[in-house]
Amino acid sequence: MKNNVTIKDVAKLAGVSISTVSRVINDSKPVTDEVKQRVLDVIKETGYVPNPLARSLVTKKSNLLGVIVPEMSDSFVSEVVNGIECVAKMYGYDILLANTYSEKDQELKSIELLKAKQVEGIVMISWTLDEEHVQLINNSSIPAAYISKTAQKFDVYTVCTNNEDATYNMTKYLIDKGHKEIALIMTSEADTILESERRTGYERALTESNISINPDIIKYGNTDYNSGYKAMMDLLDKNIKPDAVFVTGDEAAIGAINAIFDKGYKVPEDISVAGFNNSKLSKIYRPKLTTVGQPLYDMGAVAMRMVIKIINGDALEEKKFVLPYEIVERESVIERK
Known part of the structure; x- marks a missing residue:
């Protein structure tokens, strides 16, 4: 029965x-x-x-919340989603997850699908948020919060860290360790706000230490392993061997480490490598990765809490919530005399 x-x-x-x-x-x-x-x-x-x-x-409540992600297998995304899901369950909500593989058409379709499923709120993680995404969600009147490199371009609820200061402090950390020639591999396109902030922090640290800025050792790619590997290999193929390389994503940083190994060099003895995010990968790969620690779980938890507050009609003091970061010292950076 x-x-x-x-x-x-x-x-x-x-x-x-x-x-x-x-x-x-x-x-x-x-x-x-x-x-x-x-x-x-x-x-x-x-x-x-x-x-x-x-x-x-x-x-009049579905008790469903939508979560849109660019790639569930990405270490950054999976840890952020853990925080999202935990808070949703705490407040009695179930999650509908849409994996878009970073395709804009799929992101837009996912928004429409979640609207049809009558979700009460949406957290959207997107590498490249644009006006069409924001407008479509706004037109649906569904409360939303965003975690994206480009969210700051829009008047939306968003969670982030101070990327300029974080990049400045990691670059300064490498300088203080005795590194003079520091390559930068950016895991974002050259025309994003995030890229601008991170490059500004990097260049500010070099300038303050009277180190000249060399555009030949600044590369652009993506967040994945292959992009980091290719960017590092491009430098080494041109006989550019920096003292250190700062990669603004842990997965791409691991790709850079393997490129260094494949060229016959050692990390950190020949080239120090630093990453960004403090994802689980950074703790288990050898050498363990020195990285900028972003509170990934907390980013997801705060974004979901923002959405639930909006649903409940609670006041939010700020639309942009900036979380703290830290320099996490491990094995991939050495002090140079």
């Missing part, structure tokens, strides 16, 4: 009307304590599970 039990069965066994059972389930109108307990006992005995669609029609 447990597999086929209906609200009608519960009402019959409890000796009440179907509408009374609905009131108990949805807590929509008061019923006596005795009747409520009798209905709850029958629900427990029969294993009845309310129909979520029918329940949403009564409560």
Whole structure:
């Protein structure tokens, strides 16, 4: 019976009307304590599970939240999603996850799909957020928060760290370790706000230390392993062997390390390598990666909390929430005399 039990069965066994059972389930109108307990006992005995669609029609709530990600296998994304999911569960929400493989058409389709599924809010992680994404979600009137390299271009709720200061401090850390020629491999395109902030921080640290800026050792790529490998190999193929390389993404930094090894050099003895994010990969790869620690779990948790606050009508003091970062020292950077 447990597999086929209906609200009608519960009402019959409890000796009440179907509408009374609905009131108990949805807590929509008061019923006596005795009747409520009798209905709850029958629900427990029969294993009845309310129909979520029918329940949403009564409560006007789907208890669903949408999460859009560019690539679930990416270490940055997976750790952010852990924070998102934990907070959603804490507040009684289920997650609908849309993996877009960084394709804009899929991102737009995912927004439409989540709207059709009547999600109450959306957290969107996107490498390149643009006006069309924001406008489509705004037009749907669905509360949303964004984690994206380009979110700062828009008047939206977003979670981030101070990328300029973080890049400055890691570059300064490498300089203080005795590195003079520091290559920069950017895991973002040359015309993004994020790239501008990070490059500014890098150049500021060099300038303050009277180190000339060499555009030949600044490369652009993406967040993945292959992009980091290719960018580092391009430098080494041109006989450019820097003292250190700062890669603004951990996965790409590991790609750079393997390129260095494949060229016959050692890390950190010949070339020091620093990353960005402090993802799980940075802790388990050898040599363990020195990196800028972003609180990835917290980024997801805060973004989801922002969405739930908007849903509940709670006031938010700021649209942009900036989280702290730290320099995490491990094995991939050596002090040069």
